Amino acid sequence: MKIKAKLLLGMGLLFVMIVLLTALGSMYINKLSADTKNILVANYNTLDYSRQMLIALNEDGLTNTSIAKFETNLNRQRHNITEAGEKELTDELTSNFEKLKLQPGDTTLQSKIHNNLTDIMLLNMQAIEHKSSIAEKTADSAALWIAVTGVVCFLIAFTMLLNLPGNIANPIKELTASIKEIAAHNYSKRIHFEEHNEFGELANAFNSMAQKLEEYKNSSLDKLMMEKKRIETLINNINNPVVGLDAKKQVLFMNDVALKISGLKAEQTIGKPVQDIAVHNDLVRSLVQELFDENTAAKEKQEPVKIYADNKESYFEKQVIPINITPTGEKESLFIGNVILLQNITPFKELDFAKTNFIATVSHELKTPISSIKMSVQLLENEQIGNINDEQKNLLHSIKDDANRLLKITGELLNMTQVESGNIQITVKPSSVSDIVQHALLATKTAAEQKNITLQVNLPEPLPMVMADEEKTSWVLINLITNAIRYSYDDAAINISVKTNHHQVEFSVTDTGQGIAPQYKDKIFDRYFRVPGTQKEGTGLGLAISKEFIEAQGGTIKVNSDFGAGSTFTVVLNEA
Ligand code: ADP
Numbered sequence: 001m002k003i004k005a006k007l008l009l010g011m012g013l014l015f016v017m018i019v020l021l022t023a024l025g026s027m028y029i030n031k032l033s034a035d036t037k038n039i040l041v042a043n044y045n046t047l048d049y050s051r052q053m054l055i056a057l058n059e060d061g062l063t064n065t066s067i068a069k070f071e072t073n074l075n076r077q078r079h080n081i082t083e084a085g086e087k088e089l090t091d092e093l094t095s096n097f098e099k100l101k102l103q104p105g106d107t108t109l110q111s112k113i114h115n116n117l118t119d120i121m122l123l124n125m126q127a128i129e130h131k132s133s134i135a136e137k138t139a140d141s142a143a144l145w146i147a148v149t150g151v152v153c154f155l156i157a158f159t160m161l162l163n164l165p166g167n168i169a170n171p172i173k174e175l176t177a178s179i180k181e182i183a184a185h186n187y188s189k190r191i192h193f194e195e196h197n198e199f200g201e202l203a204n205a206f207n208s209m210a211q212k213l214e215e216y217k218n219s220s221l222d223k224l225m226m227e228k229k230r231i232e233t234l235i236n237n238i239n240n241p242v243v244g245l246d247a248k249k250q251v252l253f254m255n256d257v258a259l260k261i262s263g264l265k266a267e268q269t270i271g272k273p274v275q276d277i278a279v280h281n282d283l284v285r286s287l288v289q290e291l292f293d294e295n296t297a298a299k300e301k302q303e304p305v306k307i308y309a310d311n312k313e314s315y316f317e318k319q320v321i322p323i324n325i326t327p328t329g330e331k332e333s334l335f336i337g338n339v340i341l342l343q344n345i346t347p348f349k350e351l352d353f354a355k356t357n358f359i360a361t362v363s364h365e366l367k368t369p370i371s372s373i374k375m376s377v378q379l380l381e382n383e384q385i386g387n388i389n390d391e392q393k394n395l396l397h398s399i400k401d402d403a404n405r406l407l408k409i410t411g412e413l414l415n416m417t418q419v420e421s422g423n424i425q426i427t428v429k430p431s432s433v434s435d436i437v438q439h440a441l442l443a444t445k446t447a448a449e450q451k452n453i454t455l456q457v458n459l460p461e462p463l464p465m466v467m468a469d470e471e472k473t474s475w476v477l478i479n480l481i482t483n484a485i486r487y488s489y490d491d492a493a494i495n496i497s498v499k500t501n502h503h504q505v506e507f508s509v510t511d512t513g514q515g516i517a518p519q520y521k522d523k524i525f526d527r528y529f530r531v532p533g534t535q536k537e538g539t540g541l542g543l544a545i546s547k548e549f550i551e552a553q554g555g556t557i558k559v560n561s562d563f564g565a566g567s568t569f570t571v572v573l574n575e576a
Helices: 005-060 064-078 084-102 107-183 198-218 221-236 254-260 276-278 282-292 295-299 344-379 390-420 432-449 471-485 543-551
Strands: 242-246 252-256 305-309 313-326 334-344 431-433 454-458 465-468 491-500 504-512 556-562 566-574
Touching: 005 064, 005 198, 005 465, 064 084, 064 221, 084 107, 107 198, 107 465, 198 221, 221 276, 242 282, 252 254, 276 471, 282 305, 282 334, 282 491, 344 390, 390 556, 431 432, 431 471, 432 454, 432 465, 432 471, 432 491, 432 504, 432 556, 454 465, 465 566, 471 491, 471 543, 471 566, 491 543, 543 566
Parallel strands: 454 491
Antiparallel strands: 242 252, 242 334, 305 313, 313 334, 431 465, 491 504, 504 566, 556 566
């Protein structure tokens, strides 16, 4: 039975019992009151009228007053006939009194009237006695019925009192215990209420919830949640800063290191648009700048981010990784956000600084003794100190070549250290294209002659002026021509030409040498890179330095090469 029905039944039963007891009580009270009223009206009044008539009769002589009093009470009695035989007695009394009024002194009549009245009184007294016993019986039966009904009601109420609270509270107790079990991850818990009431429905709903929770726990979703937690912990334990953004550039996570170096708290970042955080935080701004500005993206790619962390200036290499996923069942990949990784490269930077310093010191220290070797060789060659034979001349020649090569290497290394430490001194001013080209030709003339290579020069008329650092640009051109000679075959020709194009001056050096394989075209401008298998000696620094020198002047350098047929290196600078 439903709880609602049970409660309704219980309350209804109580209500019925109260109504029953009240009805029974009032019924018997009414009956008793009717009985007494009956006695009062029917018999007591007759006794009173009879008494009044007796008093009137017993007064001295039959006066008008006593007659009137008698008649009044007789009249009332005539209207209050209630008992069997009372009417006859009253009629007899009336006739006797009428007779007495005609013969007032008749004592026989008086005695008859007296008897009539006594009989009427006796009759009513007997009736009173009889009715009183009836009322007594009514009272007894009332007491009995009320007691019986009361006991039955008490028993019913007591049974309800014992059962109803338990009936409602026990399932609730069981349900509470089961919910606690579920809260403690015991999803196998079930409850069994057999009744077909609200608790039965509740039990069914609870069991189905527990079953779903159990399925969920065993499902891959639960495993995924575990994996998510594992990955979050992993990211948090990474020693390098990691920031995750969603597709709307809102912060998904910032690991502890990222929070530490940015001086932010998790609640200030999670779920907030990253541009809002960047407004107040320099570090975050530098991390996300390229997400909002594509020009910065290209420029800042190689530059490490400098951050004050671990009580010192630290260098971090930034990686912005776009995250694209292909949702299940779909073909198109979907962009879901970015992960910004910062790798602490301070130890490498420190080593790099140490290396640069070391190379700078060594090359600087080597320059002086090499120069003095060159000077001494020059003196010997000029035979100022004494005559030398042909064999000695050959030896001196090769010493000079090696010394020159050493000087070139130390010069390149020194230039490189300047580039690496950011100490290149560039003075861009209007310069003569002719001077630059002539200087380069002069410096490479001997090397070209040694391989019988012709240097063809094409200069435009009139010769333009270029915005350049003359010395550095000559150095670049010398390096390009030297490379062209080195990587060309004997007796070849090298073309050095200058063109003006849209207010820009283009220097190009074209050779017909071995060329550069396409996969190395971009790499040859990297420091210390040499095309694998290159036989000639070299440091792999010349083109890297050239690139730095040209870019520092606001120009560009590029290569076009036909592998096996030759290469053209082009330097573009602004016209003055
Ligand atoms: P180095 O010439 O000292 O090795 P560079 O930086 O000048 O260093 O050149 C890098 C590499 O590019 C060279 O090792 C060479 O393999 C290749 N290279 C440069 N110029 C030419 C050229 N004109 N023809 C073919 N390969 C070249």
